[in-house]
Amino acid sequence: LLPCEIQYDGHAAVDKYFTPTI
Amino acid sequence: PDQWVLIARDSLLDLPKKPGDGALFTRLRNPSTGEGALFLFSSCAQQLFEIKVFKEDYHSWFVGQTVQHDGRLFFATPMDALFLILYYLIKAEKEQGKFQPVDQVVVDEAFPSSCILLQCTRAMQSLHHVTEEKEIGSKKFYKYNKEKTLKWLKKKVVQTVKALKSNNICVGGSVHSATFIRSKQMLDVTEEDYTRYAHGLISEYVPEELSADLLKY
Amino acid sequence: MELEKFERNNWGSCRLSSLVPPLCRNQHCCLGIDEAGRGPVLGPMVYGICFCPLSNKQDLEELKVADSKTLSEAERERLFEKLDSLKEYLGWALQILSPNVISTSMQQRVKYNLNALSHDTAIALIQYALDSGVQLREVFVDTVGPAEKYQEKLKQRFPELEITVKPKADSLFPIVSAASICAKVARDRAVKSWKFLEDLGDVNLDYGSGYPNDPKTKEWLARNLDPVFGYPQFVRFSWSTAQTIVDSRAVPVRWDDCDGDEKSSSKGSQSMLSFFARKKDDTKHQPHRFFQERKLETVKDL
Structure with a gap:
């Protein structure tokens, strides 16, 4: 869940820019 | 979407x-x-x-x-x-x-x-x-049957009171910002506070007139 | 100058330094400050200091470290190696400000522009030298902004030091030029060895000069813009050139403070009485406080 509203539905290169961390 | x-x-x-x-x-x-x-x-x-x-x-x-x-x-x-x-x-x-x-x-x-x-x-x-x-x-x-319903709803209220207590939900009557959620229960919370809160929650699921009758009950 | 520390973590700020020569702890010293990479839209900005005993000022002049701006990258590298070899009396320190640090500092909610960031970095480096035991007496600083204000600010911060702030100080004071060499070499190396955090495959590094008015740089920015995430962290998002491309080609994103900005520029403040007036929907069913406090609503339609 993001703390911002992205006005778009569709593909995002999440794994290129984010590294999930617990 | x-x-x-x-x-x-x-x-x-x-x-x-x-x-x-x-x-x-x-x-x-x-x-x-x-x-x-x-x-x-x-x-x-x-x-x-x-x-x-x-x-x-x-x-x-x-x-x-x-x-x-x-x-x-x-x-x-x-x-x-x-x-x-x-x-x-x-x-x-x-x-x-x-x-x-x-x-x-x-x-x-x-x-x-x-x-x-x-x-x-x-x-x-x-x-x-x-x-x-x-x-x-x-x-x-x-x-x-209204009487039976009120009896049934009272049980629901009692169960809800138990759940509120066991989950440490803050039911105190102080006025505060809607986004402020207390982490600890206030010390002066009464049994009536719990009952009123539970009644309020149950009222979300019954018609208004019945809610008023339940409150009196 | 080992940049490995910065290369491993090039989204943060990084301090690198030489050992402090014992002579600098025993004798009165001068210190020069300069920066590298203020203008480009790509890569880090580096602040550098050099310090040496006052008695060794002449040695620096003989090294001909002045006019560093006219030198090529290779010549700067050579000069740096020379400076670094003067370990007996010359020390240096660098603060590398990543493009990410520059961007987030300038774009934070409380105003913090590039000048303020620069001044704070310079002050921190002077303090570092003092904390390391350098017996500072004279400080020479290069500046692009108004010299008098900056000099006054530094004098207030360090009243015991003789501070000189001048534009083009690197051509006037060899110790500043030496700092300039250190800063420029650090920036050159950091840019050359930049590891893109983002998994972008083969990034074409032909971005021209890296300056915002270079068409090749602008083209590189446009080509490497992701519509959701923006640029790689090699880019200073806070530069207006970068922002313009984002505004026109990336998807709109709204944050919690967006409405605040819009409201503050609107007609005027609300009347106090409006807070006490009954609202139109007061008679409408209000959800129980349990749900309101947790922002939970009934769903009428998806």
């Missing part, structure tokens, strides 16, 4: 025994407001779930490698289908005041799925908590 994020029990994903018997999102009448609201039946309508949504400004989701603009988080929480059936029983009492088969009572043109409530076995087996029953032949007839 064709994608939403929902938290629900795993069992809702179980495959139904017959096609078409799977979990179903549908609009039913909210018994308190009389307006339509989204509910969820598990497969074969074994269990009814209320759909609530966490909604705050300026959120979106990353779901895998996609962005979902809609930043809401939906919850499916189990609820007693008898609350919804009760609405129709009260309406029938006001309009006709006679014993009727329940499948003639739970009829709603605006919400055709309301007949699925009759498949909720547990609710159907609990009708006697809120009605007088008559059996003629093999058929049962029901008539709304």
